[in-house]
Amino acid sequence: MFQSLRARLIALSVAIVTVAMLALAIANFLTVQRHVLSTLDDQSRQLVNAQAQVLGEWVATKRLLTHTLAQAVDTPDPRAVVQALRDGGGFSDAYFGYTDKRMFFLNEMAADYDVTARPWFRQALKEGRPIVTAPYLFVSPPEVGVTFAEPVGPAGNPVAVVGTDVLLTTVVRTVGAIRPTPGSFAFLVDEAGAIVTHPDPALTLKPVSALSPQLGADAIQALPKADSGMRTAIGGKDFLFYGQGVPGTNWQLVVAVQRDEALSALGSLLKVSGAIVAISLILAIALLGAVIARVTRRLAVVRDALEDIASGDGDLTRRLSVQGNDELTQIARAFNHFTDKIASVLVRIRESSETVRHASTEIASGNQDLSARTEQQASSLEETAAAMEQLTATVQHNAENARQARQLASSASDIATHGGTVVDEVVRTMGGIEQSSHRIADIIGVIDSIAFQTNILALNAAVEAARAGEQGRGFAVVASEVRTLAQRSATAAKEIKALIDDSVGQVDAGSRLVQDAGATMGKVVESVQRVTAIVTEISNASQEQSTGIAEIGTAVSQMDQSTQQNAALVEEATAAAQSLQQQAAQLADVVAGFRLQS
Incomplete structure (x- = not known):
């Protein structure tokens, strides 16, 4: 009531x-x-x-x-x-x-x-x-x-x-x-x-x-x-x-x-007073009702304006009349000032939300592109890591073969040293030398093939390092060294092959050159010593290749881990950008619920 x-x-x-x-x-x-x-x-x-x-x-x-x-x-x-x-x-x-x-x-x-x-x-x-x-x-x-x-x-x-x-x-x-x-x-x-x-x-x-x-x-x-x-x-x-x-x-x-x-008589007076009071109250109620209704009518206008803002279209373009200097006029003036401030804030929020929405859309698109490239890079690094594992296994196998070749060269040197004392057995052992020479020729062929494959792998590693940019610079240096060693191994293998081919020719003509065995044995000893030195160099180069390739593998593993972390960060950034885009859209929807001036 x-x-x-x-x-x-x-x-x-x-x-x-x-x-x-x-x-x-x-x-x-x-x-x-x-x-x-x-x-x-x-x-x-x-x-x-x-x-x-x-x-x-x-x-x-x-x-x-x-x-x-x-x-x-x-x-x-x-x-x-x-x-x-x-x-x-x-x-x-x-x-x-x-x-x-x-x-x-x-x-x-x-x-x-x-x-x-x-x-x-x-x-x-x-x-x-x-x-x-x-x-x-x-x-x-x-x-x-x-x-x-x-x-x-x-x-x-x-x-x-x-x-x-x-x-x-x-x-x-x-x-x-x-x-x-x-x-x-x-x-x-x-x-x-x-x-x-x-x-x-x-x-x-x-x-x-x-x-x-x-x-x-x-x-x-x-x-x-x-x-x-x-x-x-x-x-x-x-x-x-x-x-x-x-x-x-x-x-x-x-x-x-x-x-x-x-x-x-006081009773009559009391009745008259009561009647006067009742009439006065009726007149006062009517007069006060009219005056208060006129006063509260303007308050109703303020209430309706606030209801328009709080419900419906949220009309913030509405303004109240500010005629006069009474308290209701002050309320209307304060309401208009409040509405101006709220409208200004909402306009700035609308503009900011639109800017945030565009920026978040661009960020999300860039993050998606970056995520795809990161995933591609991670896949390439995984392939490089697998190739490096194969290369490591090959180099280790090459080192083992070089070690065996060095042992064989050492044995040949010992045989050549004692050749003078066993010239009489040259003819009998020539066949063994021939077999050993063919075997060495096969080994040298294997070494030559390994050197060629190493050169190819080093070239591929250099290309991948170039793609990796700054992170692959150290890997490119190692790959260059590996390529140099492979070229040296190929050169040495060619030289050994030439020597072995020469030895085979000599063995083939051994029967004709038995008379010159003594003189030729010296050359053989010298050649064997040279072979031992070359094989030693091949063994050392193979060891260095193994160490370099291990370092390359470690670098590739680190690059793979960094790429995985980058991929996770990119995914998080993408999710954050999408969330920011959704928040900007929601904020724009909230602001759209108010009617603002253009």
């Missing part, structure tokens, strides 16, 4: 207005209540004072009439005077008695009636002034009344006391007529706290506490001096008690005003 700002503002404003109106209404009510109570106190005091004066005048009248009865005391026949006074003064009876116990009554009294023993007689003599007795129940008629009495004679030595009996009917009627409100009432209380008159006859002569436990003689006597009415509950209703003494008596006239009835 209060989820919108408009509803909250209206609710808050209405609450403030309501509290203010209620506070004003309560303050007015309390002020009026105090004024009404003050007026009630004043009017009630005036009423009770006026009515007490009325009762006091009634008492004074009765006292005056009772005083005139004293003239009949010395009259020989006072009946006519007494009867006239009784009937004209509204008394129920009039009489007088002497201190010597004589008495005069209009009615015949009992023979044993002692007038001097009567309470009114004794009280008058005791006080020596006119008195009013406390209310009591008359014998005939059986009603409540009082006696007015006054001593007659010199002060301190009265001879008689005159008295009149008065029923309190008039007083009861007068007091009962005191009703400021329909539920209010008045009553008389004597100084002892006994009720003299009350609208309820059953309470007559009963203690005033019978009305309420809070009432008592002291409380009643304190009423005339009270600043305001004493609030007391009777029968579940609140009453305000006001009191005033009746002049010439010890009575207190008490007026009990029913509080709710006295303040009934």
Whole structure:
């Protein structure tokens, strides 16, 4: 219900207005209540004072009439005077008695009636002034009344006391007529706290506490001096008690005003105030609703603009009106500034994402090409490594053959050395020499073939080293050395072959040259020594070829490992470039969700 700002503002404003109106209404009510109570106190005091004066005048009248009865005391026949006074003064009876116990009554009294023993007689003599007795129940008629009495004679030595009996009917009627409100009432209380008159006859002569436990003689006597009415509950209703003494008596006239009835005007005022508050609230709600609706309408424009940005096409080209200088205009200006910044950032992101996308595409394409070339290079290096392994095996085999050739050359040298001593066995061993010469010729052919193959392999290695670029420079140097050694081996093999061919020719003509064996043997020894030296050189060259080829194999292995690592790095770079391309595409899609200026 209060989820919108408009509803909250209206609710808050209405609450403030309501509290203010209620506070004003309560303050007015309390002020009026105090004024009404003050007026009630004043009017009630005036009423009770006026009515007490009325009762006091009634008492004074009765006292005056009772005083005139004293003239009949010395009259020989006072009946006519007494009867006239009784009937004209509204008394129920009039009489007088002497201190010597004589008495005069209009009615015949009992023979044993002692007038001097009567309470009114004794009280008058005791006080020596006119008195009013406390209310009591008359014998005939059986009603409540009082006696007015006054001593007659010199002060301190009265001879008689005159008295009149008065029923309190008039007083009861007068007091009962005191009703400021329909539920209010008045009553008389004597100084002892006994009720003299009350609208309820059953309470007559009963203690005033019978009305309420809070009432008592002291409380009643304190009423005339009270600043305001004493609030007391009777029968579940609140009453305000006001009191005033009746002049010439010890009575207190008490007026009990029913509080709710006295303040009934406040109820009407409260209703009127409530109606005014309700009308004011309705007008305030209407006025505040119109004002707040006008204010929040611009906030709704800001909200709609933000919703357009947050959903749909994300329109960042929309701008709010910035007319005026109020807070809403400042919000609109700040919104436009914020939108400009966001749009500028997104434009730069769009341009950057496009650049990143193109760059990542080029990187991915280059990496793929590089990956293919690296894989091709790795394959070539694998083939080169395999060829180098074969070359290594061939060179090792060549070295072994050279070692054997050196051993054979050494044996031939030994044979030639001892040739002089075994000339006679030349013919027999010539066949063996011929066979050995053919064998050597075969070996030399093998060496020549190995040298030729080595030369070819070294040439291929140089070509591969040239393809490898900077990494194959050391390999090219080794291949050049191997080629040089192969050429030397080929030259030596040719020379040995020529020598062997010559030896074979000589063996073939051995039979003809037996006579020249001695001289020729020296040449043979020299040739054999030369062969031994050449074979030694071939053996050393073969050893050097083996070492160089081993180094070439190590370099090729290292190149192969580096190429494999490069291939892995290229694949990782390719994957990273593809991921970057995907991220750039996603970023472009996100930016494409906003509508930007061109």
